[in-house]
Amino acid sequence: MLELIDVRHEYDGRVVLQLERFAVPTGAAIAVVGPNGSGKSTLLRLLALLERPTQGRVLHDGAVVTPGGAARRRVTLVEQRPILFRATVRENLEFGLQVRGIGRAEVNRRVEDAAARLGITQLLGRRRHELSDGEVQRVAVARALAVEPDVLLLDEPVSSADRAAALTLYRALAEERARRPLAVCLASHQLEDAYRWADDVRALADGRLSPVTPENLFRVELVATGSGELKHACVGTVEIAAMTDKTGPAILAVPPTDIFVSREPLASSARNTFQGRVTSLTRRRRGGEGGGGAVYVTADVGVELIAVITEEAVRDLALAPGGPVVFSFKASAVRVF
């Protein structure tokens, strides 16, 4: 178990991360989602013991650990834009094994194994300038898996990958987790991928764990419109109304369970009514949250919004990808922080 306790991290006096507790249990599959600049990469660097938090503690199996200590060898980070050493792919995969003093035969076995799982065996003789960005990313993941860490941290691991490469990566992670108790903590801005494989999806906003679910999170500029606490914010091509005393920069969240889904606009008190088209219907597993029968309806209503409804409601409304849909929600349902 890897934990951050009462952690506060600053860059040049600016707080970029503030967490009471963030735990990565043994064997867990965690996705951290959030907009750019929400602190995901900082969180991963602290968990990877590459930086010391300005305040707070990092614990590994209950013991306080620091950068430079032995625990760092149990945690491996693959950065968002990973870099390969000036060497062949094989030498890159061997690096972490050689620093651990592992014997030649075992090094070869693990390199071949990791390369096969990530589908990069044919790249082993190549050098970094001969690889595409997607290939570099797969090599970086293979390099991290080869050292068999307890915790693997991945920062936007499929940002440079095409769909097939992304599936190869997720399959490799699943195989590795089936083989041994590997905990994976993945930072992503793609909710689809996060939900596809993670047991636990957590949202970060402005360096803090979001109190709401990670869907429909937006960084906005709130503008007062002269009528009390009713504020407006432009998101995509639409304007969302929210009840808040805040103005200026803020994070706005629309809980998916608070969105009414219909085929036609409803005559209601909802200040936010948007018409659009269904882009996907996803039956998602939400470990431990009783998500059985819930369908996540993603629609493009000028901005991408996600609503959660029941399977029966999907049938009654005859919702289908490409079909028309109306999303409505009250200004008071919008969370602002």
Next chain:
Amino acid sequence: MDFLAEGFRRALALLFSGDAEVYGIALLTLKIGIISTALACGLGIPLGFVLATRPFWGRRAALTVVNTALAFPTVVLGLLLYALLSRRGPLGAAGWLYTWQAIALGDVLLALPIAAALAAAAVQGVDPRIRRTAETLGAGRWRTAWTVAREARFALAAVITTAFGHVVAEIGSAMTVGGNIRGQTRTLTTAVALYTSQGDFGLALALGLILLLLALLVNVALQALQGRGHA
């Protein structure tokens, strides 16, 4: 122009005849150059590494001192070294004044800040992800430093070339603490200055050509080494 052409003819004749004095001077210069470059880079490159990577109190001041030392006039360096090595100086007991060791010491002091400043710049030029990647893959402090150095190897090779170039081309300190003694402390640069002042232009030119040849050979050797490692 006849004078120049004659000078070149004489130079080539001396070079190809294997003139003992010419080659003696060249070999001494090479010996001093290699030893002082090795010492200066052996100390300066790790110092540059520390300046570039380890946060410590006074780091900025240390960088300023190193960068200022880059412009230290060699004649003044020779003068200070003379004061230290002269019989009445604090290092007089070593008996190094007017020896090749004194020239080498001056060259080390000259090339040390060059090696440190350029090495610091070379290391700072390495993508910070290299360091983080080495660390997250389990490398300790030394292995991480070695990995960063490997990434900067082309720039670090340039550091060695530059240091060697400065050392073999230096004259102010070599003249002051070496004394330009024939057969003992006469280097290519001090000999060129002497023979030019004596009007022996051909000999001066021959030595000058050897100096250029040395610089060329060192560069070619380093480029050949760099060529072995592709990106």
